[in-house]
Amino acid sequence: MSLLITNIRDCLTGKLGAGETFSGAIRVRDGLIAEMGELSPLPGEEVLDAGGCAVVPGLVNTHHHLFQSVLKAVPKGMNLALDPWLMHVPYTWWPLLDEETFRISARIGLTELVMSGATTVADHHYIYSDRYDYAPSDVLFEEAAKLGIRFVLARGGMTKGRVFDDPGVPPAPCETLQRFLDETLATAAKWHDPSDMAMTRVAVAPTTPTFNVALEELGEIAAFARENKLMLHSHLSENEAYAAFTMAKYGQRPVEWLADKGWLGSDVWFAHLVDLAPHEVKMLAETGTGMAHCPNANARLGSGIAPADALHRLGGAVSMGVDGAAANEAADMGIVMHAAFSLHRATKGVGAVRAQEVLHWATAGGAKVLNLPKVGTLAVGMAADIAVLDLSAPRNLGLHERAIAPVITGGIVVKHSLVGGKRIVAGGLPTGVDLGQLAEDAMRLTDRLIARQRRQAALEPV
Numbered sequence: 001m002s003l004l005i006t007n008i009r010d011c012l013t014g015k016l017g018a019g020e021t022f023s024g025a026i027r028v029r030d031g032l033i034a035e036m037g038e039l040s041p042l043p044g045e046e047v048l049d050a051g052g053c054a055v056v057p058g059l060v061n062t063h064h065h066l067f068q069s070v071l072k073a074v075p076k077g078m079n080l081a082l083d084p085w086l087m088h089v090p091y092t093w094w095p096l097l098d099e100e101t102f103r104i105s106a107r108i109g110l111t112e113l114v115m116s117g118a119t120t121v122a123d124h125h126y127i128y129s130d131r132y133d134y135a136p137s138d139v140l141f142e143e144a145a146k147l148g149i150r151f152v153l154a155r156g157g158m159t160k161g162r163v164f165d166d167p168g169v170p171p172a173p174c175e176t177l178q179r180f181l182d183e184t185l186a187t188a189a190k191w192h193d194p195s196d197m198a199m200t201r202v203a204v205a206p207t208t209p210t211f212n213v214a215l216e217e218l219g220e221i222a223a224f225a226r227e228n229k230l231m232l233h234s235h236l237s238e239n240e241a242y243a244a245f246t247m248a249k250y251g252q253r254p255v256e257w258l259a260d261k262g263w264l265g266s267d268v269w270f271a272h273l274v275d276l277a278p279h280e281v282k283m284l285a286e287t288g289t290g291m292a293h294c295p296n297a298n299a300r301l302g303s304g305i306a307p308a309d310a311l312h313r314l315g316g317a318v319s320m321g322v323d324g325a326a327a328n329e330a331a332d333m334g335i336v337m338h339a340a341f342s343l344h345r346a347t348k349g350v351g352a353v354r355a356q357e358v359l360h361w362a363t364a365g366g367a368k369v370l371n372l373p374k375v376g377t378l379a380v381g382m383a384a385d386i387a388v389l390d391l392s393a394p395r396n397l398g399l400h401e402r403a404i405a406p407v408i409t410g411g412i413v414v415k416h417s418l419v420g421g422k423r424i425v426a427g428g429l430p431t432g433v434d435l436g437q438l439a440e441d442a443m444r445l446t447d448r449l450i451a452r453q454r455r456q457a458a459l460e461p462v
Contacts, residue, residue, distance in 0.1 A: 002029040003421065004041050005386065007051035010402040012356060014057040014363035014377035020356055021403060026055075028384040031197070031420035036380055050388050053415055054405050056359060057378050058119025058385035059333045060366025063154075063233075063271040063292035063321030066123045066140060067094070067102055069109035070446050071326035082239050082301045087164040089326045094127045095170050096452050099134035101445045106143040107433060108442055109331055113322070114147050114430050116332040116412045117387040119419045120366065120375060121149055122292075122321075124233060124271065126156025126207040128183065129173035137187045141200060147432040148424040150198065150385070152370055153191065154205035154233040155184045158212035168457075177217050180206070181224050188230060196374040197383055197420065205233040209263060210242050210254060222262030231371060232263065236270040239303040243275050255280035264289045269369045271321055273311075274304040281307055285316035290369035293361065295339040296330065297323035305343050308361065309352045319366035320358075334412030337362055341407050355404040384421040387414055390428065 004027050011022040027035040041047050068090060077089040097105070106123075113121055121144065125136055137153055144151035157180045161172020175183070184204055192202040204225040206213045213221065225232045237243060237254050246257045255276065258264060264283065269290030276284075284291065293308040312318045320340065322331040337358050344352040367376025374383045389406055390413040396405050406412050417425035424431055 003046045005048045005050050007049050008055050011055040012359050012403050014360055016360050028421045031384055033380055033382050033384050048416060052391055054389040054391055054403055056387050057363040057376055058387050059117040059362045060120040061113055061118050061322055062122045062319040062366050062369050063294055063323055064123045065324030066106040066109040068324035068326035069105040070101060070449055072329040082303055085301055087166055087169050091169055095131050096449055101449055103139050104441045104445050106140055110143055110147045111430055111433050112331050114424055115414055116334050117414055118333050119149055119385040122152035122154055124154040124156050124205050127173055128157045141191050148419050152201040154203045155187050156205045156207050158207045162211050203231040203233045208235045210245055218261045232268045236273055237275045238272040240275050253277055253280055255283050274298050274306045276307055281310050285311055285314035288317060290317040292319050292321035294321040294323040295343050296336050297328040300328055309344050317369050318361045319369040320362040334406055335410055337407045338410035355407040358407045384418050386418045388416040390415040
């Protein structure tokens with residue numbers, strides 16, 4: 001069976017420079033892009049008409065927290081910076097998530113991502129607790145499979161928790177180092193596929209190297225990841241507190257502090273990296289260490305704007321992440337790309353970044369960061385992960401350059417989306433979820449979650 005996508009006029013391929021744009025038709029066969037050019041349908045071939053649409057590679061989200069999709073706009077956290085927000089939102093609410101709520105939270109986030117063009121998602125899940133009577137990792141992989149996306153679990157966790165000044169915050173869900181390593185290895189044995197066309201991957205991802213593991217554990221964790229051929233991921237330099245901590249304790253900024261501990265390299269990527277000195281940006285570029293740029297969440301929490309443009313100019317690996325929906329209520333790839341385009345230009349001038357470069361970060365850049373060499377660009381022999389985007393909304397009318405609409409208009413409407421040639425969105429609707437039922441479940445479980453938290457708060461001593 002083969003599929004021909006025809007009438008492609010407005011297309012960005014994910015590449016930069018030569019081959020940046022494309023027009024014509026794309027033939028999909030056996031999960032791959034088989035041909036590109038002026039093509040006619042073969043006898044019996046399915047035809048998908050892309051007239052009036054923009055065509056882009058499936059978008060790659062390299063950092064998320066799906067458990068937070070039922071924690072959007074928690075009132076106590078709406079106007080707080082990162083550290084108090086952490087205390088009053090994720091670290092207060094996580095014990096209240098039963099399996100049904102956790103599962104629907106993941107489904108909400110994955111559906112939102114699919115409907116904004118994502119075909120690959122990396123989720124950094126860091127809550128593993130004996131309080132849960134379910135396996136969070138299995139739930140995440142199961143829900144990703146229902147939506148049909150490529151899924152990378154950055155298996156998080158911590159051997160020590162941050163100390164907050166509110167005694168009502170539950171203790172952080174810590175594990176021993178050995179349990180963290182054993183559970184990560186067991187998860188990888190079950191789910192990790194090292195192949196270039198992998199649908200599931202596992203990475204080693206302690207919550208932060210700065211605050212959540214002991215100094216002597218850093219080298220062992222990095223060695224464990226490389227011994228088992230797994231990538232390494234974490235949060236780093238999300239705000240100025242990270243550098244203040246490492247400077248006060250070790251006399252070094254975070255990136256240079258990690259350099260001799262095995263935590264830099266092309267098999268490592270960090271989320272945020274907002275507060276970087278120029279020499280740290282250079283170190284990331286020289287070592288091939290990746291950035292998951294999360295402009296919406298960083299703006300929402302007042303943390304700053306990562307120097308993604310500077311890292312890109314040095315040839316570094318830049319990708320896009322939406323981050324958790326509790327800190328970015330619009331966990332939408334189109335809005336995140338628009339934020340990157342707008343914020344860098346607003347603060348650094350119009351030469352800071354082009355729309356095509358932002359799309360590159362969200363496609364080929366993400367594939368590079370996640371080490372998925374068959375994903376992220378439209379080219380013969382690549383995986384047929386393709387998003388066909390509807391441009392009929394008024395916001396897209398009158399555009400002289402329609403191919404850049406997904407970045408510059410701030411909104412994406414997916415008409416069709418393929419992963420390995422299989423439809424995950426058809427005619428504007430996701431194939432793996434009932435949207436009406438999802439809305440009902442989300443309302444019911446979010447209301448139940450709020451009621452549960454109020455009951456718990458009423459029982460706490462004053």
